[in-house]
Amino acid sequence: MYALLFAEPVLDRDVVRVGTREGIFSSPLIRACAHGDREAIRALLIGFWPFVQAFERAIDQRVGHLPLRPLVERFGQSRVKTFFSEARDAVREMKEEEGSHALLWVAGAKELGIDLNTDHYPQLSSIENLIQASTSEDPVEFFSWLAGVEYLAEELSAYLCHAPAFTRAFPSGRWIWGEAHNAHDHHGPSHLEIDEDLARAYHPSNDPEIVGATMTANIRRCIQLFDRAATQIQDTLAQSEKVS
Template sequence: MSLFHDDNHEYFNMERLEEAARDAMANCSLIQRCREGDRSAAIAHMRGFWPFTRDFEKAIDRRANSSNLPREPLYAKFGRNKTRETLLGSAKSIRNLLDSEIAGVFEEARASLIEMQKDEYRHSKHWEADARNLGISYEVLQSEPATPLIQRLIDETGNGDLVEFFARSLASTEFIAETAGETLAHAPAYTQLFARKRSIWMEVHTVPHDGEPSHEEIVMDFARAYDDSGSPERIEKLVLQGIAMFAAAADEVEAHYNHVLAVAAE
């Protein structure tokens, strides 16, 4: 796939950003309790982050679709041919990534079935299915209110500054999702909590990309394309801010559901 830039790994310190996400997960009490098989923590995580998982996907559909992105700044910077080639390539790559993630988990799936039931394989559907396998009813999940910091994460997906949108909202989400998958997808104490003994949402974030750019690479490339600073510093700082926001939101979710679940148990 053609990106706007072919030197993103040299331009950005991707290892630093990946390490920041790993540190956030390692120091997150909620995630570590999940890893250790704490059912109440897993329920809190599923319920607490559901409003963001649902609304984040809507934001991607609405704002990051290539047909909805402003093209004039890209035409001015890269020319019409390069811009069109890259926008078409990014859409194709994201579709290919989705299919490869699905195939990696559902090896028996056929391409026609994937196409027919694409909505079922969307990440929010994985989250819903995992919640159901954890004993959380559809009605409970859908009625979950967003805590203040979860709402802030949701609000960030509407940021009008495209550099901030791609970096602080999208890229940080992708770094966190990949790291959460690394942490929990194959943690036996965690997966044993689910009726099917696996968390599909976590698994799809661990499947190799087979030579295609990862979601992180794609959104970092777009952030750079819309950025006029000529320096990686602003974008990397925004990603780190987003990662910190997720860490703070996880602490808030943990505290909130510690109370909610304790009251429900009385």
């Protein structure tokens, strides 16, 4: 089981969640989904799929390739040996879980008659920006980014899974991808806690304020890019409706 390196979080998670929630609630696309607009739901599932798929691959590529030297210099050889074994297991678990989550996204789309292999939008610049940001070689940025995506997934799921008009759009009456992100049945630290712990461990500063500022900036950028992507997907949907 992964043991956190830091006893107290460097971020106020409630504050981060409020900021994340505000972005989600203010999105016309997400609000339309919550109101049961089937075309908006279709746009959400198709539009964000390239990122959902690429995010799984980004975690896969990171497994087994975490840099060792910064941690040895900071925590010492003995502690890092145990840390690294647990950290790799934690990241591997994230990869496996994101892989299953990607399958749940596909399954939800299939319920609505969407084939994500053939149903897609033209390449959207905002989605490409999300994908590029998730492949950072900087472990501080990478794990901050994972934390940002986790905040987004949890808040998006909490909003839509509690919107009856949205869940009724699915024949099963459930959005299984969202339910998976609403479930908190991990043994030990959550993935969000592990993401933040690793980002902090790799940061060169020991000053919590400096570390917190860096992680907050990375997470905010993640949320902002998500908001821009939702807006571009909404604009693409509006344009397609005009053409039809």
